[in-house]
Amino acid sequence: MRPLILVVLVVLGASACDIATIAGRNARLLFTPPSAPTRLAARPGRADAKVAAVFVGHATFVIQIEDRFILTDPVFTSTVGGLQRRIVEPGIDPKDLPPLDAVLISHMHMDHLSLGSLDQVAHAVRRVVVPTGGAVYVPNERFAVHELTTWEATDIGGLHVTAVPVDHSGFRYGADGAWLEHAYTGYVVEYRGATIWFGGDTAYAKQAFVETRRHFPNIDVAFMPIAPIRPRALMKPTHVDPEEAVQAFLDLGAHLFVPMHYGTFLQGAEPAEEPLRQLDRIARRRLREGAVVIVGIGEERVLIPETN
Numbered sequence: 001m002r003p004l005i006l007v008v009l010v011v012l013g014a015s016a017c018d019i020a021t022i023a024g025r026n027a028r029l030l031f032t033p034p035s036a037p038t039r040l041a042a043r044p045g046r047a048d049a050k051v052a053a054v055f056v057g058h059a060t061f062v063i064q065i066e067d068r069f070i071l072t073d074p075v076f077t078s079t080v081g082g083l084q085r086r087i088v089e090p091g092i093d094p095k096d097l098p099p100l101d102a103v104l105i106s107h108m109h110m111d112h113l114s115l116g117s118l119d120q121v122a123h124a125v126r127r128v129v130v131p132t133g134g135a136v137y138v139p140n141e142r143f144a145v146h147e148l149t150t151w152e153a154t155d156i157g158g159l160h161v162t163a164v165p166v167d168h169s170g171f172r173y174g175a176d177g178a179w180l181e182h183a184y185t186g187y188v189v190e191y192r193g194a195t196i197w198f199g200g201d202t203a204y205a206k207q208a209f210v211e212t213r214r215h216f217p218n219i220d221v222a223f224m225p226i227a228p229i230r231p232r233a234l235m236k237p238t239h240v241d242p243e244e245a246v247q248a249f250l251d252l253g254a255h256l257f258v259p260m261h262y263g264t265f266l267q268g269a270e271p272a273e274e275p276l277r278q279l280d281r282i283a284r285r286r287l288r289e290g291a292v293v294i295v296g297i298g299e300e301r302v303l304i305p306e307t308n
Contacts, residue, residue, distance in 0.1 A: 034078065034086040037298035041092040044069070044300050051194050051221055051304040055295040056091045057264035059112055059200060061223060062098070065191040066306075068159050071103045072198050072223065073112040075264075076120050080111040084265045087272060091298030094120040102156045103128045106200020107184035108137060108172040111265060115139070127156050131163065131185040137172060150185065151215070160190040164212045166202035168238050188216050194304060197222045197252060201261065203237055204244035209251035221303050222254035225261035227275035228268025235268060242278040246286050256303055257283075257292045264297070 041054040044062050054062040059073040076094055079085045094117075103125050105113050118128070118138065125143040132149040146154055148163035155161075163185040170183030186199045197212070197219050213219070229241045239261075240248055249257045262275040276294065283292045295301045 032085070034089045037088055037091050038296060039091070039298040041298050041300050042096050043098060044092070045098055046300065046302055048306050049302040049304070050192075050306045051196065052300060052302045053221075053223075053258065053295055054092055054300045055260070055297050057086065057088060057297050059106070059223075059225065059260050060090070061198075061258075061260070061295075062092065063189075063196065063198075063223075064098075065159070065189065065194050065196070068101045068157060068191055069098045070159070070189060071097070071100050071121065071125075073106055073200060074103060074117045074121050075111060075114045076117040077114055080114065080265065084111070084267070086264055087266065088264060088297050091296075094124075097121060097124040099126070100124045101126050101159055102161060102189075103143075104161070104187050104189075104198060105130045105134060105138070106166075106186065106198070107131060107168055108134055108170050109201070110172075111267075112200060113137060113172075129154065129156075129161055129187070131170065131183045133170070133183040148185065158191060162188045162190075162215075164188050164197070164215070165205070165208035166199055167205035167208060168201045168203065186212070188212065188219070190216075195219050195221075197254060199224055199248075201225055201239060202248070204240050204248060206247075206251055209248050213251065213253045217253065219252055219254040221256045221258060222249050222252055223258045223260055224249055226259045226279050227262040228270070229275060229278070230269040242275055242282050245279070246282050249291075250286070255291075257287070258295055258303070259292065 044054045046052045052064040058075050060075050061072045063070040076090045122142045127144045129146050132147050135145045135147050138145045150163050150165050153162040166186040168184040170181055189196050195218055224245050226242045226245045228235050228239055263272055
């Protein structure tokens with residue numbers, strides 16, 4: 001770990017014990033193969049679904065909105081940056097992906113923009129959407145790459161995709177990528193009366209979420225990160241914890257909360273099961289029954305049934 005990073009951690013008040021815990025756990029995982037998911041999705045597509053989702057792991061979902069398919073922040077590699085190994089293998093084999101109308105990349109960090117993973121899914125991809133400045137990192141020989149700035153929208157085969165504000169960072173190569181500091185975004189996707197919000201990574205940013213609700217007052221499903229949690233002083237500027245995620249969900253006024261960004265890589269000092277455990281406790285206190293829908297890795301879940 002470089003001295004500059006150590007200084008930053010100290011300034012943020014990060015516990016040396018927590019940092020050592022995160023580093024040690026990831027070092028051990030480098031020599032441990034990921035476990036197989038309890039199920040493995042095959043060729044997603046539900047005739048009985050208006051909105052359905054397959055959780056691949058981390059922030060990667062295959063999202064079906066009627067006859068359209070979206071892939072979010074695709075990560076299928078066994079490690080990210082050569083430093084963090086998966087705990088669980090991806091919930092779908094890339095060769096089993098349906099034709100993808102859009103791939104949404106929220107920001108440039110290696111656990112969200114994985115170039116090796118884009119290579120694996122390129123056969124299925126129609127268009128990749130990235131935040132402003134992000135196209136420089138995405139090879140575009142086999143598919144179109146479209147940049148969006150905040151509140152800008154594009155139409156992809158009838159999918160109306162809008163970049164919406166979140167609070168994170170866009171660095172790719174540490175200090176050398178400072179010019180991409182703001183290359184991050186969330187997305188709202190609308191199609192045939194269904195509206196979904198995908199947050200990528202974000203800190204709690206009430207103004208951003210309330211403003212998004214003003215633009216999109218009928219969000220059906222929010223795909224919401226809930227980790228890493230600790231050390232909180234280090235994570236809080238860029239990542240919501242479960243309590244903040246629930247408040248963000250309420251600010252957005254969404255109907256369903258699908259948690260993500262947990263249980264695939266060890267990025268915090270908390271146990272792998274802790275984010276969901278906290279979310280369950282908080283949701284029981286603050287949300288209506290059924291608002292949180294947990295999609296298991298490799299599971300294909302109907303979130304909104306087709307009513308026709």
